[in-house]
Amino acid sequence: MYVYDTYDKTLINQRVAEFRGQVARRVNGELTEDQFKPLRLLNGLYLQLHAYMLRVCIPYGVLSSHQMRKLAHVARRYDKGYGHFTTRQNIQFNWSKLEETPDILYELAEVDLHAIQTSGNVIRNTTSDHFAGVSNDEVEDPRPYCEIIRQWSTLHPEFSFLPRKFKIAVTGSEHDRAAVKFHDIGLRLKKGANGNIGFEVLVGGGQGRTPVVAITIRNFLPKQQLLSYLEAILRVYNRHGRRDNIYKARIKILVRDLGGCEFAKQVEDEWRHARKTNANVSFEEEERIRAFFVPPPYHAIETPVVSFQKACSEDVSFRNWVLTNTYDHKIPGYAIVTISLKPHGGIPGDMADDQMDIVADLAQAYSFGEIRVTHKQNLVLAHIRQEDLFVLWQKLVEHGMGTANVGLATDIIACPGLDYCGLATARSIPIAQRISERFNDRDRLNDIGKISINISGCINACGHHHAGNIGILGVDKRGNEAYQITLGGRSDEHAAIGQIVGPGFSEERVVDAVENVVEAYIENREGKETFIETFDRTGLDPFKEKLYGTL
Amino acid sequence: MALYNSHGSLYDTWVWVSDEERVPSETSFIVSASRFLETAELLLTNRSPAGIWLANEDQIELIKPYVDKLKLIALEFPHFKDGRSFSVARILRERSGFEGELRAFGDLLPDQASFLVRSGFDTFEISEVFSQESVCKALNSYTVWYQFAADKKKTAPVLRHWLA
Numbered sequence: 203m204y205v206y207d208t209y210d211k212t213l214i215n216q217r218v219a220e221f222r223g224q225v226a227r228r229v230n231g232e233l234t235e236d237q238f239k240p241l242r243l244l245n246g247l248y249l250q251l252h253a254y255m256l257r258v259c260i261p262y263g264v265l266s267s268h269q270m271r272k273l274a275h276v277a278r279r280y281d282k283g284y285g286h287f288t289t290r291q292n293i294q295f296n297w298s299k300l301e302e303t304p305d306i307l308y309e310l311a312e313v314d315l316h317a318i319q320t321s322g323n324v325i326r327n328t329t330s331d332h333f334a335g336v337s338n339d340e341v342e343d344p345r346p347y348c349e350i351i352r353q354w355s356t357l358h359p360e361f362s363f364l365p366r367k368f369k370i371a372v373t374g375s376e377h378d379r380a381a382v383k384f385h386d387i388g389l390r391l392k393k394g395a396n397g398n399i400g401f402e403v404l405v406g407g408g409q410g411r412t413p414v415v416a417i418t419i420r421n422f423l424p425k426q427q428l429l430s431y432l433e434a435i436l437r438v439y440n441r442h443g444r445r446d447n448i449y450k451a452r453i454k455i456l457v458r459d460l461g462g463c464e465f466a467k468q469v470e471d472e473w474r475h476a477r478k479t480n481a482n483v484s485f486e487e488e489e490r491i492r493a494f495f496v497p498p499p500y501h502a503i504e505t506p507v508v509s510f511q512k513a514c515s516e517d518v519s520f521r522n523w524v525l526t527n528t529y530d531h532k533i534p535g536y537a538i539v540t541i542s543l544k545p546h547g548g549i550p551g552d553m554a555d556d557q558m559d560i561v562a563d564l565a566q567a568y569s570f571g572e573i574r575v576t577h578k579q580n581l582v583l584a585h586i587r588q589e590d591l592f593v594l595w596q597k598l599v600e601h602g603m604g605t606a607n608v609g610l611a612t613d614i615i616a617c618p619g620l621d622y623c624g625l626a627t628a629r630s631i632p633i634a635q636r637i638s639e640r641f642n643d644r645d646r647l648n649d650i651g652k653i654s655i656n657i658s659g660c661i662n663a664c665g666h667h668h669a670g671n672i673g674i675l676g677v678d679k680r681g682n683e684a685y686q687i688t689l690g691g692r693s694d695e696h697a698a699i700g701q702i703v704g705p706g707f708s709e710e711r712v713v714d715a716v717e718n719v720v721e722a723y724i725e726n727r728e729g730k731e732t733f734i735e736t737f738d739r740t741g742l743d744p745f746k747e748k749l750y751g752t753l
Numbered sequence: 754m755a756l757y758n759s760h761g762s763l764y765d766t767w768v769w770v771s772d773e774e775r776v777p778s779e780t781s782f783i784v785s786a787s788r789f790l791e792t793a794e795l796l797l798t799n800r801s802p803a804g805i806w807l808a809n810e811d812q813i814e815l816i817k818p819y820v821d822k823l824k825l826i827a828l829e830f831p832h833f834k835d836g837r838s839f840s841v842a843r844i845l846r847e848r849s850g851f852e853g854e855l856r857a858f859g860d861l862l863p864d865q866a867s868f869l870v871r872s873g874f875d876t877f878e879i880s881e882v883f884s885q886e887s888v889c890k891a892l893n894s895y896t897v898w899y900q901f902a903a904d905k906k907k908t909a910p911v912l913r914h915w916l917a
Binding site for chain 1: 836843872883884894897898912
């Protein structure tokens with residue numbers, strides 16, 4: 203992974219000093235709350251329902267064991283002993299005290315962590331494929347470009363006061379695990395006609411109250427031109443994006459209002475100028491950054507690994523976990539492990555301080571000291587030898603992290619909802635917990651198979667309900683929480699927005715409704731169809747019928 | 754309002770002139786772009802240097818023919834969260850070749866000082882509610898920059914390979 207040099211370290215230390223001064227000026231009254239708010243947001247500090255929440259950046263979801271131990275320390279010392287991993291591959295602490303946040307940031311900076319631009323109307327943490335560098339289907343590792351974007355977007359003088367927040371995702375694979383079509387800018391590495399590598403550039407995707415699937419504005423951008431092209435897109439947006447209405451300020455609205463062709467034309471016009479500046483990084487710098495992402499020193503392993511096969515055949519629970527929570531690694535004899543942070547009945551994405559320490563130790567012992575956070579709120583150990591899987595699994599089970607449900611019905615994405623968030627109109631966490639308890643049966647989970655259930659506690663869609671095979675949106679209906687169900691959403695390369703199935707359900711009935719949707723799938727599926735395949739074939743009708751009776 | 758440049762506070766030698774007032778003949782003056790455009794040729798032959806302020810960035814196209822004759826262009830920040838003028842500044846500096854004084858005015862925070870300088874502004878006006886110390890501190894908060902901008906400062910990605 204990327205290691206900070208003196209430039210990177212100097213910058214984040216100067217950021218901590220600046221923020222300490224800003225907090226002091228707020229306390230002595232020089233800054234009003236209105237003036238301080240955007241400044242604290244640029245350092246990830248939100249005021250929620252009960253306390254300040256600090257969102258710490260995990261660039262493109264990659265952490266070292268060392269950094270994870272520091273997160274555990276922060277959870278223990280400054281918070282209530284836990285943290286919450288988010289859909290932007292970050293972590294947030296829900297119980298921060300304003301006057302302590304400069305100290306927290308100071309401690310985080312000791313291990314090259316920060317909270318820069320995890321909030322506010324700026325370019326946010328660039329996200330990526332959590333299997334980057336280890337999956338079989340990759341054109342090129344996207345992480346060096348994520349790091350190039352991280353540096354370029356950090357304290358960008360021109361783009362720190364945008365109309366609205368701005369999210370970029372990069373994938374290097376045909377199979378999109380980074381949901382690039384739901385981002386303000388999505389970048390997909392691809393091979394050009396002449397064999398050179400470049401990017402397909404997509405813009406205008408997003409969720410929120412106006413969900414949109416991104417459109418392609420450039421089929422092939424030579425990768426050396428990445429930053430000048432991004433600068434051109436951002437400049438068009440910064441100048442012409444709407445600032446009169448917060449709900450119409452994202453780039454997707456500008457793209458919609460101008461039309462894709464006109465927007466693309468304006469970007470290309472801008473780029474003719476921008477590409478002549480020194481915006482792009484040099485070849486030497488690109489090579490320097492790329493060198494941090496070379497594969498770790500893998501062992502040559504003889505396959506099949508007999509001890510692993512034996513453990514699989516002898517222990518049915520282990521075998522089940524291997525089937526759901528591990529993924530093929532490009533190196534023979536290795537596996538990619540996903541650690542589920544969705545224990546049945548638990549809070550999606552939450553992790554206790556001692557669990558963080560355990561995962562840090564396990565990563566150090568078995569996975570070159572590297573941990574990844576997924577946008578589905580789980581963790582990944584990307585380089586596990588098959589012969590180590592059994593021991594690793596036992597340790598995870600011992601500490602409550604052995605749930606075998608990755609990609610299944612109880613692997614639920616949920617926003618913090620009304621339990622924490624000042625914007626929420628309904629609770630998300632208790633609904634997630636109840637659904638998770640309802641489907642807590644191994645055979646049933648495996649029978650239902652691949653499915654995504656995403657829950658948002660308000661129209662802002664932080665729980666990605668639009669992109670869930672089953673989406674649940676909590677709305678406030680005259681003082682009562684009500685839940686609207688959408689079906690058919692997906693965030694992969696076939697990205698689609700879920701369709702509303704019908705009238706919403708009360709808090710009491712929503713879990714039954716989800717169960718009915720799942721039953722309708724079981725009754726209608728053909729052969730080995732997954733939920734989404736059945737839905738794509740049948741459409742809403744059989745689900746409507748199951749939920750609301752005869753049509 | 755107090756005037757600053759990248760080194761700290763300074764004395765303002767320009768006079769703001771409203772659309773109704775007569776332009777002075779002995780001191781440099783700043784008029785609105787719309788007034789300037791009505792009588793551009795006349796104002797440019799005045800003995801004292803002319804500057805303009807832009808309320809609306811759409812006026813950029815209209816003032817383009819005069820960019821090399823203007824001694825000052827002031828860009829407004831109607832609210833400190835409205836960052837359009839950062840882009841306009843870069844365009845004027847890096848593309849239109851404006852070489853006079855580029856000034857920021859309106860609702861600005863000291864904390865934006867170095868972004869202003871990096872985007873190509875020479876001077877900026879900040880309310881006296883904010884201490885001079887806050888502004889100077891903000892100007893010197895950072896010594897490392899990652900991205901190329903209008904100030905043409907050497908960036909970290911360049912410096913890393915500078916001696917190599």
